Amino acid sequence: MEPGLCCRAYLLAGRLWTAISKALFAEFLATGLYVFFGVGSVLPWPVALPSVLQIAITFNLATATAVQVSWKTSGAHANPAVTLAYLVGSHISLPRAMAYIAAQLAGATVGAALLYGVTPGGVRETLGVNVVHNSTSTGQAVAVELILTLQLVLCVFASTDSRQTLGSPAAMIGTSVALGHLIGIYFTGCSMNPARSFGPAVIVGKFAVHWIFWVGPLTGAVLASLIYNFILFPDTKTVAQRLAILVGTTKVEKVVDVEPQKKESQTNSEDTEVSV
Numbered sequence: 001m002e003p004g005l006c007c008r009a010y011l012l013a014g015r016l017w018t019a020i021s022k023a024l025f026a027e028f029l030a031t032g033l034y035v036f037f038g039v040g041s042v043l044p045w046p047v048a049l050p051s052v053l054q055i056a057i058t059f060n061l062a063t064a065t066a067v068q069v070s071w072k073t074s075g076a077h078a079n080p081a082v083t084l085a086y087l088v089g090s091h092i093s094l095p096r097a098m099a100y101i102a103a104q105l106a107g108a109t110v111g112a113a114l115l116y117g118v119t120p121g122g123v124r125e126t127l128g129v130n131v132v133h134n135s136t137s138t139g140q141a142v143a144v145e146l147i148l149t150l151q152l153v154l155c156v157f158a159s160t161d162s163r164q165t166l167g168s169p170a171a172m173i174g175t176s177v178a179l180g181h182l183i184g185i186y187f188t189g190c191s192m193n194p195a196r197s198f199g200p201a202v203i204v205g206k207f208a209v210h211w212i213f214w215v216g217p218l219t220g221a222v223l224a225s226l227i228y229n230f231i232l233f234p235d236t237k238t239v240a241q242r243l244a245i246l247v248g249t250t251k252v253e254k255v256v257d258v259e260p261q262k263k264e265s266q267t268n269s270e271d272t273e274v275s276v
Contacts, residue, residue, distance in 0.1 A: 020096070023074035027100050028107035030066035030078040035111035035199045037062040039128040042189070043119060056181035059190075064174035071169065075160070079193040080104055081221035085153045088222050089229035090237055093248030108199030116203050127200040130189040130213050138212060144187040145216025146223070148180040152192050153224035161233065192217055 041050055041058035067076040075092075077083045080101045087097040116127055132141045155176035159169030177192065184190030191197045197213035200206075229235065237245075 020099070023096075024099055024103040026070035026074035027077060027103040028110075030070040030074070030076060031104040031107035031195050032111035032114075033069070034062050034066045034078050034193075035108045035196055036115050037065070038196065039112060039200055040115050040119075042128040043123050044125060045123055052182065052185050055185060056178040059181050060174040060178035062174075063177040064170040067170040067173050068168055071160070074100070076169075076173075078104060078107075078195070079217075080195055081149050081193060081217040082153060082156055084218055085157070085221040085225035087246075088225040089157070090235075090242040090245045092245070094246050095248045104195040105198055108195035109202050110199075112199035112203045124204075126206055127204045128189070129200045129204060129206045130191045130197045130210075132188055132209055132212070134186060136187050138209060141188050141209070141212045142216040142219075144184060145191055145212060146220035148184045148190065149192045149217040149220030150224045150227075152176045152180055153221045154228055157224070157228040157233075163233065188212065188216075194218065 038059045041055045041062075043050070063078075066078050070076045070078065075086070077086065077100055083092065083097050083100045083104070086092040087094065092100075112127060116124060119127075132138065136144070152173075156169070156173055158164055159172040180192050181190045184192065191213040194214045194217055197210065201210055
């Protein structure tokens, strides 16, 4: 490899690493904020127990805030189910998806830990851990979480698809989360987000029926991705392109925003590939 080309590849790899680091921090921060404020709304304060409407509005606002803060940096997933949906739809590579989910779970745990730390002992109780309510069976709980997450992920795709809309998707995604809570609270406390269930469960050590809040949302996310990306609004990616996206091998210029270069330097970089 020529010294000039090697140097350019090194610089581009550095920019790529910077972009990925920012994206991971954005996912960590957005999920932590979502859990802190969202779960904080379900705490049973003796002076005023939260209503379903209050919880739904708070999760709406928490979602809109998290999305607005992070969507230009990381795509504002803040939810392992959304990340899985993007992976199935060939919008993100497997290595990046795994890194996103790790950042989301870490952010959710830190957000729940902060909430636990600032909340009086008599109010903490189970810290809003998702459980099955009102004689709902485990099968019904999985089905409800599947449907709630399916509508959320469909809304996420429709709100962020540049072919359909421009501008911030924060308001619409927040509305979708509120819609899920208005129904789902009566069945499962409404998760739609494995990270939201995971953070509080880790802090208080309660994992009874925790699997429901992974199986339901992840299954709903996969179905929503298949419906949106292959039926409602299919794209033109070939199998080879999808495989390249999956393993994370693509042209450098398509991964990060590179400053304009002289024509002669652009020619030297066309064959450079990196993993993302």
